[in-house]
Amino acid sequence: EINKLVVRVEHIFVEHFASSNRTKGMNLLRPKVKKEKHRITFSTGFFFGCTVSLVIGLGLFVHARNIMDARGLKLYMETMFPLYSLFGFVVLHMVMYASNIYFWKRFRVNYPFIFGFKEGTELGYRHVLLLSFGLGTLALAAVLINLDMEMDPDTKDYKTVTELLPLFIVVLVLAITICPFNIFYRSSRFFFLMVVFRCLAAP
Numbered sequence: 001e002i003n004k005l006v007v008r009v010e011h012i013f014v015e016h017f018a019s020s021n022r023t024k025g026m027n028l029l030r031p032k033v034k035k036e037k038h039r040i041t042f043s044t045g046f047f048f049g050c051t052v053s054l055v056i057g058l059g060l061f062v063h064a065r066n067i068m069d070a071r072g073l074k075l076y077m078e079t080m081f082p083l084y085s086l087f088g089f090v091v092l093h094m095v096m097y098a099s100n101i102y103f104w105k106r107f108r109v110n111y112p113f114i115f116g117f118k119e120g121t122e123l124g125y126r127h128v129l130l131l132s133f134g135l136g137t138l139a140l141a142a143v144l145i146n147l148d149m150e151m152d153p154d155t156k157d158y159k160t161v162t163e164l165l166p167l168f169i170v171v172l173v174l175a176i177t178i179c180p181f182n183i184f185y186r187s188s189r190f191f192f193l194m195v196v197f198r199c200l201a202a203p
Contacts, residue, residue: 040126083170
């Protein structure tokens with residue numbers, strides 16, 4: 001009885017909602033599960049390892065150079081640290097979003113429909129983790145380079161370049177976000193920009 005009911009529902013759906021095109025109708029009723037690419041998992045693990053290594057390296061660098069007792073630390077914490085902490089804030093929220101996606105998929109919550117994603121363009125939790133750890137690696141590398149240039153007497157003449165380093169990262173991230181080419185998950189980036197625009201334009 002159940003099989004007959006399923007066949008009947010499929011027939012009605014194909015006839016009325018897929019213009020009698022059975023292939024199209026069955027693709028809508030039974031969408032194929034996308035296979036996760038191994039390179040996404042590998043890249044995510046690679047950037048996660050880089051992030052952890054850079055965090056450990058940053059701690060060792062601060063301890064070895066005795067930066068906490070150095071002069072000018074207060075000024076650095078008031079100017080540069082808030083900008084770098086912003087990247088940490090973004091990475092934290094991206095990791096939380098990835099964990100939400102994982103649990104939504106596990107408990108079969110139709111989040112693409114809820115958020116209005118186009119079919120097949122939604123990001124999985126591995127993709128979001130890849131982006132978050134990639135951004136974390138970039139930000140931590142910039143922190144290490146910035147601190148090294150601040151503390152190294154040979155590079156103190158390039159203080160302007162040192163202070164502009166965080167700006168370069170912000171410009172790079174913004175450039176990738178608004179890039180019109182079909183790279184770095186263009187549909188998701190444009191969806192994010194539309195959401196930001198709607199938030200700003202809301203009364």
